Amino acid sequence: KIAQADFTRAVIMEAGAGTGKTATLVGRILCWAMGRGWNLHLNKLSAQGEMVDSGRVASVVLERIVAITFTDKAAAEMAERAATGLFEVHRNSPPVWLNLELIECPPEEMAHRAEALLRHVDHLRVTTIHAFCRAILAGNPLEANLHPDFEVDADGLERERTVYRVLR
Numbered sequence: 001k002i003a004q005a006d007f008t009r010a011v012i013m014e015a016g017a018g019t020g021k022t023a024t025l026v027g028r029i030l031c032w033a034m035g036r037g038w039n040l041h042l043n044k045l046s047a048q049g050e051m052v053d054s055g056r057v058a059s060v061v062l063e064r065i066v067a068i069t070f071t072d073k074a075a076a077e078m079a080e081r082a083a084t085g086l087f088e089v090h091r092n093s094p095p096v097w098l099n100l101e102l103i104e105c106p107p108e109e110m111a112h113r114a115e116a117l118l119r120h121v122d123h124l125r126v127t128t129i130h131a132f133c134r135a136i137l138a139g140n141p142l143e144a145n146l147h148p149d150f151e152v153d154a155d156g157l158e159r160e161r162t163v164y165r166v167l168r
Helices: 021-047 054-063 072-090 107-119 129-139 157-167
Strands: 066-069 125-128
Touching (some): 021 054, 021 072, 054 107, 066 072, 066 129, 072 125, 125 129
16 A cells, blocks of 8 residues: 555565566556646646646656666566556556555546546656666766767676677
């Protein structure tokens, strides 16, 4: 319950394979996006005098979420589960791992928000730690003292090749 819907503090999860970590994290994303995050950004956009429609709110909410994992496979799985979860909520058949009672949203509004988020799900950033860090560094190469075309050797293969060439 805490891991999916308590946004007042940081949450750390540690568990073995197949215990539901990904489902819990995706549940946290969906609880935020359909509930507290939606309400927060709806109010902010309204206060700024912006035209507020569900598509605009969905887009802003998803643009401000970053889910970071270690592998491309895990990132793809999280993104797919998020989209599937939104689709299932929209169809009024939520996944068993998502507790709708934890979402700060009127029940009659839930399917509408899920549909709007699903239409803009490409704005959700689910990425690896390496790709996330590279994007930050690439956006600020001078401050990071890096060449703008630097490459990340996430798997260490280039380092191994360089060591091999030097020691050969």
